[in-house]
Amino acid sequence: MLFCLSASHKTAPFDLLERLSTHTTAVAPLIAGHSEDVKGTVVLSTCNRFEAYIDLDVPSGAAREAGLAAAHEAIRTATGVTPEDLEGACEVTAGTKVAEHLFSVASGLESVIVGEGEIGGQVRRALDEAREHGTTSSELERLFQRATETQKGVKNGTALGRAGRSLVRLALDLAGSRIADWTTERTLLVGTGSYAAATLAALRDHGVTDITVHSPSGRGARFAAKHGLLSVASDEFAAVAASSDLVITCTSREEPVIDAALLQGAGFDGAAMIIDLGMPRNVAPDVATVPGVTLLDLETIRLHAPLEELQATEAARAIVQDAAARFHLASRQQSAQPAIVALRQHVFELTQAEVDRARRRGDGEQVEQALRHLVGVLLHTPTARAGQLAAEGRSDEVFDALETLFGIDARPAAAAAEAPVCPFTGDAQAS
Numbered sequence: 001m002l003f004c005l006s007a008s009h010k011t012a013p014f015d016l017l018e019r020l021s022t023h024t025t026a027v028a029p030l031i032a033g034h035s036e037d038v039k040g041t042v043v044l045s046t047c048n049r050f051e052a053y054i055d056l057d058v059p060s061g062a063a064r065e066a067g068l069a070a071a072h073e074a075i076r077t078a079t080g081v082t083p084e085d086l087e088g089a090c091e092v093t094a095g096t097k098v099a100e101h102l103f104s105v106a107s108g109l110e111s112v113i114v115g116e117g118e119i120g121g122q123v124r125r126a127l128d129e130a131r132e133h134g135t136t137s138s139e140l141e142r143l144f145q146r147a148t149e150t151q152k153g154v155k156n157g158t159a160l161g162r163a164g165r166s167l168v169r170l171a172l173d174l175a176g177s178r179i180a181d182w183t184t185e186r187t188l189l190v191g192t193g194s195y196a197a198a199t200l201a202a203l204r205d206h207g208v209t210d211i212t213v214h215s216p217s218g219r220g221a222r223f224a225a226k227h228g229l230l231s232v233a234s235d236e237f238a239a240v241a242a243s244s245d246l247v248i249t250c251t252s253r254e255e256p257v258i259d260a261a262l263l264q265g266a267g268f269d270g271a272a273m274i275i276d277l278g279m280p281r282n283v284a285p286d287v288a289t290v291p292g293v294t295l296l297d298l299e300t301i302r303l304h305a306p307l308e309e310l311q312a313t314e315a316a317r318a319i320v321q322d323a324a325a326r327f328h329l330a331s332r333q334q335s336a337q338p339a340i341v342a343l344r345q346h347v348f349e350l351t352q353a354e355v356d357r358a359r360r361r362g363d364g365e366q367v368e369q370a371l372r373h374l375v376g377v378l379l380h381t382p383t384a385r386a387g388q389l390a391a392e393g394r395s396d397e398v399f400d401a402l403e404t405l406f407g408i409d410a411r412p413a414a415a416a417a418e419a420p421v422c423p424f425t426g427d428a429q430a431s
Helices: 014-021 027-032 060-079 096-106 118-133 138-157 167-178 194-205 220-227 234-243 260-265 285-289 298-303 310-335 337-361 364-391 395-406 413-418
Strands: 002-008 038-046 049-056 091-094 187-190 211-214 246-249 272-276 293-297
Touching: 002 014, 002 060, 002 096, 002 138, 014 038, 014 049, 014 060, 014 298, 027 038, 027 049, 027 060, 027 118, 038 060, 038 118, 038 138, 049 060, 049 096, 049 138, 060 091, 091 096, 096 118, 096 138, 096 310, 118 138, 118 194, 138 310, 167 194, 167 272, 167 293, 167 298, 187 194, 187 234, 194 211, 194 220, 211 220, 211 234, 234 260, 260 285, 285 293, 293 298, 310 364, 337 364
Parallel strands: 187 211, 187 246, 246 272, 272 293
Antiparallel strands: 002 049, 002 091, 038 049
16 A cells, blocks of 8 residues: 655745755655564655655555554654654645646646656656665565656646746746846855766856855765866865855755854855855855845745646646556556466366376376366456456455355455454454
8 A cells, every 4th residue: 555745835934844854864764664564665865855755565554654653663763753744744645646636747737847858867866766665565666666757747748838937047037036137146056966977957047157166075076077167275275255246055064054143254245146045054044144245945846836737737737647547557457466377276276287187197288288178267257356356445355256166365454454353253354
């Protein structure tokens, strides 16, 4: 049973999202180690979203409680955010709704800027990180792979991708109201990750040529060499930050890299725009109190996100809903596989016993051919019928029939636990 706990810009305040993103201990292994009921987990954490996807080996009625227990404990351990802090700031989905939610997220439909392109890569990286931690499951692998396929289908089949702007470009558009000539801006880029590369491309598209880069983690020289920039050393950072017209930060550092004391200590006395794209914050809020500084952070950017492109959004949602329906149809068809495998194994064992007896009588070859042909004919209809019933959500009937007719109990543990209980005997019974 799939479960998802989601806190996003739509449900949670900015400071809570910032706290959720601030952790040095990986959350996914903590969730995976919660109990044997957790088969796998993938955690998606971005500047505007924190989501835990969990594959649970529990009945559907117990999925919400089991998923919340695993997620809450892991989040509290890694970030210090308590279940009480999360109350009213999260959405919980389980079962058939999880795929549609993830497919919608991956396609940019739930982003601050509807249709933005970064989220697709973030979803892929979340799966890669879960693989590195060893916390995926076959169902989560299939779920996230289908999410990537759906995102590509939305990008290629609708105008949503063309309508949606990236967070970086929206930030620069907002900054443009205060910048008369981009070509004269002395610009400092702080960070060397994927957001830094996207920011650099957007700056050059705006005509910015005077760009230097600083990396708090020491990777600035390599990034600068790759992109034809000058690198700023740590001992020069404060002076360069104080003398720049435009500073853009996008690092994964837990603590702010710029605060009011750094600027004032370096003799700042002018006018500057500082754009903070970091999560958690790369720029301390007190920077906004420094005379001459305009601070643009993610919270401010979010308030200026454009309205949805209605036609493109409707078409994209139709693609997402269709993909989710096909995902669950495949899941239903797979749900009867244990029964089909058990039936075939049972019949083949009986067949082999008869073949062995025929061989001992000296006429095994003809009998074996006849029996195996007969078995194939006999199994075709029940196998096809089992798949059809599973696709209709009636896989329980397949397991019940197998147990009644052949005495074979092939029901998975979680499904067996979900069977209704007789109020008189306490035994599980067919629904």
